[in-house]
Amino acid sequence: DTAVSQTPKYLVTQMGNDKSIKCEQNLGHDTMYWYKQDSKKFLKIMFSYNNKELIINETVPNRFSPKSPDKAHLNLHINSLELGDSAVYFCASSQGGGGVHNSPLHFGNGTRLTVT
Amino acid sequence: GDSVTQMEGPVTLSEEAFLTINCTYTATGYPSLFWYVQYPGEGLQLLLKATKADDKGSNKGFEATYRKETTSFHLEKGSVQVSDSAVYFCEGQGFSFIFGKGTRLLVKP
Numbered sequence: 001d002t003a004v005s006q007t008p009k010y011l012v013t014q015m016g017n018d019k020s021i022k023c024e025q026n027l028g029h030d031t032m033y034w035y036k037q038d039s040k041k042f043l044k045i046m047f048s049y050n051n052k053e054l055i056i057n058e059t060v061p062n063r064f065s066p067k068s069p070d071k072a073h074l075n076l077h078i079n080s081l082e083l084g085d086s087a088v089y090f091c092a093s094s095q096g097g098g099g100v101h102n103s104p105l106h107f108g109n110g111t112r113l114t115v116t
Numbered sequence: 117g118d119s120v121t122q123m124e125g126p127v128t129l130s131e132e133a134f135l136t137i138n139c140t141y142t143a144t145g146y147p148s149l150f151w152y153v154q155y156p157g158e159g160l161q162l163l164l165k166a167t168k169a170d171d172k173g174s175n176k177g178f179e180a181t182y183r184k185e186t187t188s189f190h191l192e193k194g195s196v197q198v199s200d201s202a203v204y205f206c207e208g209q210g211f212s213f214i215f216g217k218g219t220r221l222l223v224k225p
């Protein structure tokens with residue numbers, strides 16, 4: 001039983017298209033995240049939701065829109081895809097949230113997005 | 117602002133060699149510190165953690181000690197194996213989440 005699962009694992013699409021990545025966690029965690037990992041393995045937080053409320057929204061183009069229907073799910077929708085959006089996107093979750101953070105993150109296996 | 121600095125890789129070692137990957141942090145207050153490991157094609161997995169000064173985290177032969185005086189959390193292993201080849205990330209958590217840039221370790225037989 002996978003703790004944090006995201007789909008699809010691979011996503012190849014053309015510039016200008018709109019795509020979504022889904023994420024679900026069965027750990028009972030309160031907080032979920034989206035991270036972007038570039039080709040040099042650098043990780044950058046994009047969004048964080050705590051109990052369905054947005055708590056972190058880093059400098060990300062507004063073409064990226066997270067949606068959290070419940071605290072076990074956090075989906076990422078991307079409009080008008082650009083070449084520079086090609087990366088691996090990781091969903092993660094942790095217990096607690098808001099204020100000071102001190103819980104380990106649990107990551108999904110990533111979605112490799114390739115924009116052509 | 118807060119930051120985490122890791123030594124740049126790649127680090128190439130022979131099997132059974134001693135490993136050190138340096139990590140230092142700059143933060144307001146004293147963040148909780150974590151090491152994660154990422155194998156090819158997978159997400160990051162927690163390796164070990166320490167939440168306060170002088171704590172030592174350990175797992176699978178890896179160790180790291182939270183040293184307040186040097187603001188460091190260096191990862192060590194006494195004898196690496198080929199299966200330890202992966203990318204290692206240091207992370208600090210306080211009022212924000214800060215990852216280091218990752219250090220690739222390659223262990224040769």
